[in-house]
Amino acid sequence: MSSASTPHPDWSTSGFSTRAIHAGQDPDAATGAVVPPIYQVSTYKQDGVGGLRSGYEYSRSANPTRTALEEALGAVETPAGAAQARGFAFASGLAAEDTLLRATLRPGDHVLVPDDAYGGTYRLVARVFGPWGIEHTAVDLTDLDAVRAAVQPGRTKVLWVETPTNPLLGISDIAALAQIAHEHGATLVVDNTFATPYLQQPLGLDADVVVHSTTKYIGGHSDVVGGALVVADGAELPGDLLSPAGTRGLADAVGFHQNSSGAVAGPFDAWLTLRGLKTLAVRMDRHSANAAAVAEFLEAHPAVTQVVYPGLASHPGHELATRQMRGFGGMVSFRAGSEEKALAVCARTQVFTLAESLGGVESLIEHPGRMTHASVAGSALEVPDDLVRLSVGIEDAADLIADLTRALA
Numbered sequence: 507m508s509s510a511s512t513p514h515p516d517w518s519t520s521g522f523s524t525r526a527i528h529a530g531q532d533p534d535a536a537t538g539a540v541v542p543p544i545y546q547v548s549t550y551k552q553d554g555v556g557g558l559r560s561g562y563e564y565s566r567s568a569n570p571t572r573t574a575l576e577e578a579l580g581a582v583e584t585p586a587g588a589a590q591a592r593g594f595a596f597a598s599g600l601a602a603e604d605t606l607l608r609a610t611l612r613p614g615d616h617v618l619v620p621d622d623a624y625g626g627t628y629r630l631v632a633r634v635f636g637p638w639g640i641e642h643t644a645v646d647l648t649d650l651d652a653v654r655a656a657v658q659p660g661r662t663k664v665l666w667v668e669t670p671t672n673p674l675l676g677i678s679d680i681a682a683l684a685q686i687a688h689e690h691g692a693t694l695v696v697d698n699t700f701a702t703p704y705l706q707q708p709l710g711l712d713a714d715v716v717v718h719s720t721t722k723y724i725g726g727h728s729d730v731v732g733g734a735l736v737v738a739d740g741a742e743l744p745g746d747l748l749s750p751a752g753t754r755g756l757a758d759a760v761g762f763h764q765n766s767s768g769a770v771a772g773p774f775d776a777w778l779t780l781r782g783l784k785t786l787a788v789r790m791d792r793h794s795a796n797a798a799a800v801a802e803f804l805e806a807h808p809a810v811t812q813v814v815y816p817g818l819a820s821h822p823g824h825e826l827a828t829r830q831m832r833g834f835g836g837m838v839s840f841r842a843g844s845e846e847k848a849l850a851v852c853a854r855t856q857v858f859t860l861a862e863s864l865g866g867v868e869s870l871i872e873h874p875g876r877m878t879h880a881s882v883a884g885s886a887l888e889v890p891d892d893l894v895r896l897s898v899g900i901e902d903a904a905d906l907i908a909d910l911t912r913a914l915a
């Protein structure tokens with residue numbers, strides 16, 4: 507794939523928000539436009555055969571708006587002082603995951619997935635890759651001995667991590683899991699959708715690659731579906747696999763598969779996602795503060811039997827989350843005592859909108875058992891039927907608490 511980057515200042519010593527706002531986003535050389543324009547274009551004039559301007563040839567391979575997003579995503583997932591990670595933008599989170607699994611696995615290989623993985627990830631691994639000869643084991647990632655026992659030496663090529671998980675907000679130890687994966691030559695993948703790079707930087711904890719559904723917090727406004735992979739500098743393919751270019755580089759293989767399968771982010775989607783990314787830090791601070799206030803309110807409420815939020819001292823992963831994350835994020839789950847009561851709360855809120863998805867500025871409420879997690883009923887991933895999941899938005903906390911007070915009455 508052609509890498510079509512324009513020269514830009516070195517943002518590697520800058521803080522998170524400076525990178526989010528500037529990396530890959532220099533003012534347009536021709537016009538001075540201060541944000542990257544939407545290059546709604548499929549092909550590019552060549553100055554003589556093969557004479558590409560800035561490397562652009564065809565927009566599946568590279569498009570300037572997508573390049574801006576990919577560079578920015580690489581920059582925000584790069585830990586302080588590390589060499590710049592490589593970002594790739596896709597049409598959805600699952601398209602990103604599909605590309606990564608194709609790049610790293612071959613028939614006969616084995617994958618470890620969290621026993622409370624995002625349902626779409628589980629479906630992709632079990633029902634799309636299963637018939638192509640990939641086996642999987644679902645394991646509790648908070649139990650490192652169980653993870654060690656589930657590894658099949660020589661066959662396990664990918665260890666898939668989510669932390670926090672959805673909807674039970676389990677916290678697992680990325681650095682410890684990376685060590686287990688690397689002892690076996692496996693790739694350590696972290697789905698960083700819930701935490702975002704602002705709250706958690708897996709590549710600094712030895713993960714090889716980060717996955718995002720940018721549909722969620724990075725986009726942040728419930729107006730675009732997208733996904734991303736960010737590959738650590740120097741990360742290699744699992745086992746003794748070679749990329750189609752004959753190298754060991756994971757980024758080389760991902761780039762090849764991105765172009766070969768073509769599930770890329772379109773220019774307008776890339777532009778919207780980039781616009782969301784610029785405000786990620788301020789939004790996550792507010793999401794986290796509001797979620798903490800909501801979690802404390804719920805924990806004191808007599809109609810609520812359990813609150814699950816990594817910021818609460820009552821959460822079993824609280825100490826690990828404190829070490830591993832900058833803040834605890836905007837997702838809160840709670841148990842209402844019965845399915846009937848859970849459904850009633852979901853039906854009665856007025857500020858919280860009843861809807862799937864998460865990570866937007868507006869607060870959402872849902873019943874995982876009947877909605878996002880209906881497809882995993884009866885499997886190891888089944889969730890309690892009295893569970894309610896909140897995506898706490900950035901409205902005024904007092905209005906959110908008043909809404910829940912009414913709905914729980």
Ligand SMILES: *Cc1c(COP(=O)(O)O)cnc(C)c1O
Nearest residue numbers: 598599600624697699719721732
């Ligand atoms: C939504 C989500 C995905 C899938 O992303 P899409 O953009 O919906 O394809 C993957 N992982 C997590 C944790 C998610 O929340």
